[in-house]
Amino acid sequence: MSFLSDTLSRVKPSPTIAMTTKAQELKAAGKSVIGLSAGEPDFDTPDNIKEAAIAAIRAGKTKYTAPDGMPELKQAICAKFARENSLSYEPAQISVGTGGKQILINALMATLNPGDEVIIPAPFWVSYPDMVLLSGGEPKPLPCGPETGYKLTPEALEAAITPKTKWLIFNSPSNPTGAGYTWDELKKLTEVLLRHPHVWILTDDMYEHLVYDDFKFCTPAEVEPALYPRTLTMNGVSKAYAMTGWRIGYAGGPVELISAMRKIQSQTTSNPCTISQWASVEALNGTQDFIATNNIAFKRRRDLVVSMLNQAEGIDCPTPEGAFYVYPQIGGCLGKTSKGGKLLSTDEDFCNALLDETGVAVVFGAAFGLSPAVRVSYATSDEALKDACTRIGEFCAGLR
Ligand SMILES: Cc1ncc(COP(=O)(O)O)c(C=O)c1O
Numbered sequence: 001m002s003f004l005s006d007t008l009s010r011v012k013p014s015p016t017i018a019m020t021t022k023a024q025e026l027k028a029a030g031k032s033v034i035g036l037s038a039g040e041p042d043f044d045t046p047d048n049i050k051e052a053a054i055a056a057i058r059a060g061k062t063k064y065t066a067p068d069g070m071p072e073l074k075q076a077i078c079a080k081f082a083r084e085n086s087l088s089y090e091p092a093q094i095s096v097g098t099g100g101k102q103i104l105i106n107a108l109m110a111t112l113n114p115g116d117e118v119i120i121p122a123p124f125w126v127s128y129p130d131m132v133l134l135s136g137g138e139p140k141p142l143p144c145g146p147e148t149g150y151k152l153t154p155e156a157l158e159a160a161i162t163p164k165t166k167w168l169i170f171n172s173p174s175n176p177t178g179a180g181y182t183w184d185e186l187k188k189l190t191e192v193l194l195r196h197p198h199v200w201i202l203t204d205d206m207y208e209h210l211v212y213d214d215f216k217f218c219t220p221a222e223v224e225p226a227l228y229p230r231t232l233t234m235n236g237v238s239k240a241y242a243m244t245g246w247r248i249g250y251a252g253g254p255v256e257l258i259s260a261m262r263k264i265q266s267q268t269t270s271n272p273c274t275i276s277q278w279a280s281v282e283a284l285n286g287t288q289d290f291i292a293t294n295n296i297a298f299k300r301r302r303d304l305v306v307s308m309l310n311q312a313e314g315i316d317c318p319t320p321e322g323a324f325y326v327y328p329q330i331g332g333c334l335g336k337t338s339k340g341g342k343l344l345s346t347d348e349d350f351c352n353a354l355l356d357e358t359g360v361a362v363v364f365g366a367a368f369g370l371s372p373a374v375r376v377s378y379a380t381s382d383e384a385l386k387d388a389c390t391r392i393g394e395f396c397a398g399l400r
Contacts, residue, residue, distance in 0.1 A: 011130040015367035016375075019351065023361035033359040034380075034388040039175060040244040041324065041379045043297075045279075046290050049241060052282030053275050065274050067266040068258070069096025069250065073277045076284040077250050080235075084208075085222050087233060089252035095261045096280075098272045100206050100236035100249030102265070105131050107202060107232050107251070108167075110260035112137035116166040121152040122369030123327065125175045125204070129369070137166065141369045146318060146329055150177040150370075154188045161192075167200050168193065170220060173207040176368045176375035177327040178302075178320025180211060183218045190224035201231045206249075209240035209291050211322035212299040229254055239323075240291055241283040246276040298324055301378040301385055308389035309376070312396040324379040327365070331372045336399035344399070347372040358391040 002009075019037040027033040056062075069077075074091040081087040097103040104127070112118070112135040120128045122141040129139035142160045144152050157168070170189075173180040181189070193199055201220050208217045221231040236249030251258075271277075302319070305326055309317040314332025330350055337343050342353040347364040351374060355361050365373030378385055 007134060007136075010133040014126050016126055016363050019355075019361055019363045023355060026355065026359065031359050033355075033361060034384050034391070035361045036376050036378070036380065036385075036388055037361040037363045038377060038379070039325075041239060041242040041294070042381065043242040043290075043294055045242050045246070046283075046287075048286050049243065049279050049283050052286075053246075053279040056275050056278035061278055062274060065271040065277060067270050068262040069094060069272065070274070070277050073250075073281050073284075076281045077252070080284045081233070081252050085219050085233070087219070087221055087228070087252060092255050093252050093258055094250060095253070095258045095265075096248065096250045096272055096277065097261075097265060098249070098269055099238060099247040100204065100234055101127065102269065102272075103234050103236075103249045103251045103261070104128075104202070104204070105134065106261040106264050107234075107253075107257065108132055108135035108137065109264050110257065111135075111166060111200075115164055117162060117164045118167045118169060119157070119160050119165055119199075120169050120369075121171075123150060123174070123176050123365065123373070123375075124169070124369050125171060126367055128169050138164075140165075143370060145370065146316075149318065150174065150179040150327065151181060151185060152189060154192045157189055157192045158195075161196050161199060163198070165196070165199050167202050169202045169204065171204040171206075172217075173211060173320065173322030174325075175207065175323055176325050176363070176365075177318075178323040178325045180215050180217065180321030180323075183216065183223060186218055186220060186223045190220055190227055193220075193227060194224065197230075199230075201227060203231060203233050205233060205235045206239055207323040208235060210295065210298060210324060212295065212302060213321070215321040217322070232257060237280050237283045241280075242294075243276075243279070243283065246273070246279055248272055248276050248280045298378070301380075301382060302326065304382060305376060305378045305385055305389060308386070309392065312389075312393040314396050314399065315392075324377055326376050326378065327368075327373050328376065329373050330365075333396055333399055334372055338395065339398040347374055350374065354392065354395055358395050360388045360391050360395075 132139040221228040232253035234251040317328035
């Protein structure tokens with residue numbers, strides 16, 4: 001009998017972290033490596049937020065808080081939902097966790113029973129299926145290819161719903177594709193959901209603020225208020241405020257679900273870091289000016305990467321609406337052999353050969369449930385991006 005649990009054998013470690021680790025090892029060994037595999041902004045946390053955390057420490061605000069968040073932060077979150085999403089939540093409907101990740105796992109653990117199905121449009125953020133498995137449910141990936149802009153269509157959603165479907169996980173703009181749903185596109189999905197009252201919506205709005213051109217973000221309960229009683233609206237400070245290491249995520253939803261999530265959190269991690277909560281109050285209530293400034297840089301980098309990758313042989317890169325990822329198709333490179341003598345049969349082969357032979361780290365599409373593609377994160381300097389895309393272009397030109 002194994003010492004380790006059966007549940008553990010159902011999940012795999014995060015492939016994005018594995019790729020980043022491999023890149024770090026090569027770098028430590030002296031190789032010139034450009035990492036485009038990590039999912040975090042390269043910008044620093046804004047000073048006003050850091051100062052709020054320092055002030056909290058100095059004022060002795062260093063003790064436990066309520067398990068799912070202190071009142072000041074819950075108020076700031078309610079105000080944010082009202083101001084930016086036209087959603088009205090009371091503090092009792094708010095849960096604050098250690099990153100968006102904890103909010104998601106709390107919600108799934110609080111609701112899934114064996115056999116319950118969770119629809120996950122693919123490509124998906126790597127953690128969704130494994131979190132569903134850890135919680136005892138059945139992930140049901142639903143392929144959404146480049147022909148629909150990597151977006152779920154109402155027809156595909158309708159066909160995927162079964163009597164066992166408990167949740168749809170919705171993520172716009174998306175990690176890994178950057179695809180964002182317009183109001184009209186989302187409205188059509190909500191019309192399907194209205195016909196299936198047993199399906200709940202877990203919307204991951206983590207990249208809400210990272211949108212470019214004239215794209216307008218919207219969230220399911222805002223687009224269709226009739227879905228509000230069965231929607232968990234999840235968000236966090238990690239991406240928009242460059243606060244990945246502070247570990248604060250939050251959600252608004254029905255009181256019964258929020259209370260169930262609190263029960264789990266109170267018996268696992270208790271409250272998220274008190275100092276980070278004070279920093280997040282400032283993030284949400286303070287100036288938002290740097291978001292627009294950062295987005296100018298992100299948009300410039302997106303355009304640079306899309307244009308350079310589309311010049312590489314065998315790569316086809318759509319222009320996404322948001323986040324800081326692009327998800328180019330690399331089918332034209334497969335079946336060929338690299339200069340280093342590696343036969344590229346899969347997108348994983350492509351990524352490994354690219355890293356070994358050029359030092360550029362990207363993540364293979366199979367990790368996100370849709371091949372053949374790679375995810376390129378452009379949350380790094382323009383110079384590094386130009387260098388990386390040039391190396392990718394040379395790598396593709398060398399394939400035979
Ligand atoms: C789509 C998506 N949701 C949730 C998260 C988790 O965010 P956090 O770092 O706040 O746990 C991430 C982080 O990569 C993400 O990309």
